[in-house]
Amino acid sequence: xxxxxxxxxxxxxxxxxxxxxxxxxxxxxxxxxxxxQQPGQSLTLIATANQGSEATxxxxxxxxxxxxxxxxxxxxxxxxxxxxxxxSSIYLCSGKQGGDTEAFFGQGTRLTVV
Amino acid sequence: xxxxxxxxxxxxxxxxxxxxxKCTYSDSASNYFPWYKQELGKRPQLIxxxxxxxxxxxxxxxxxxxxxxAKHFSLHITETQPEDSAVYFCAASRANAGKSTFGDGTTLTxxx
Numbered sequence: 001x002x003x004x005x006x007x008x009x010x011x012x013x014x015x016x017x018x019x020x021x022x023x024x025x026x027x028x029x030x031x032x033x034x035x036x037q038q039p040g041q042s043l044t045l046i047a048t049a050n051q052g053s054e055a056t057x058x059x060x061x062x063x064x065x066x067x068x069x070x071x072x073x074x075x076x077x078x079x080x081x082x083x084x085x086x087x088s089s090i091y092l093c094s095g096k097q098g099g100d101t102e103a104f105f106g107q108g109t110r111l112t113v114v
Numbered sequence: 115x116x117x118x119x120x121x122x123x124x125x126x127x128x129x130x131x132x133x134x135x136k137c138t139y140s141d142s143a144s145n146y147f148p149w150y151k152q153e154l155g156k157r158p159q160l161i162x163x164x165x166x167x168x169x170x171x172x173x174x175x176x177x178x179x180x181x182x183x184a185k186h187f188s189l190h191i192t193e194t195q196p197e198d199s200a201v202y203f204c205a206a207s208r209a210n211a212g213k214s215t216f217g218d219g220t221t222l223t224x225x226x
Contacts, residue, residue, distance in 0.1 A: 040201075040221075043216045092158075099213075100146035100207065103160070103214055107157050
């Protein structure tokens with residue numbers, strides 16, 4: 001499987017500001033996704049990052065709050081905009097080669113909003 | 115959309131005992147069922163997976179079974195060791211739709 005490098009690994013941010021998280025894959029992947037994971041809980045899908053077009057967002061997540069870019073098959077960014085303490089969580093990017101293949105993950109970004 | 119339910123939420127076993135975690139799914143079109151292990155502060159990592167054309171798969175101490183008719187699949191860990199202690203997630207997805215739906219997770223504790 002491919003290896004995803006995600007950064008930053010953690011950050012503490014002021015409310016009202018924005019943070020951009022980056023994921024770089026060491027080989028081309030067909031699909032990339034962004035998840036949120038509260039400590040001790042499951043992974044909640046935010047959106048599917050589509051190469052060269054707008055991301056596909058899950059219910060409850062909107063582009064203005066979580067803009068996503070995917071300029072090529074190895075790189076994607078997620079921005080958490082106008083942050084509030086409720087946005088404090090772990091954000092994970094993931095890649096897959098197909099619907100019926102393994103998902104591999106970045107190491108996660110632990111975000112704390114104060 | 116797909117809904118995956120996972121049980122139990124916590125499981126504590128003695129070292130050497132077996133552990134079983136069960137998941138059910140709702141979308142009959144799902145055909146790929148992976149299991150991930152997530153250690154504290156680490157990323158989830160695949161430990162075993164099964165596709166819908168197979169009923170059982172085994173890899174050393176770990177096995178997964180799938181019942182397509184009942185729409186449930188299970189993870190079996192035999193001869194558990196303290197290093198098996200982690201959170202385990204099941205997931206389901208379809209070949210023609212890439213996103214995975216995850217269960218809520220099971221926290222497994224193996225007591226030495």
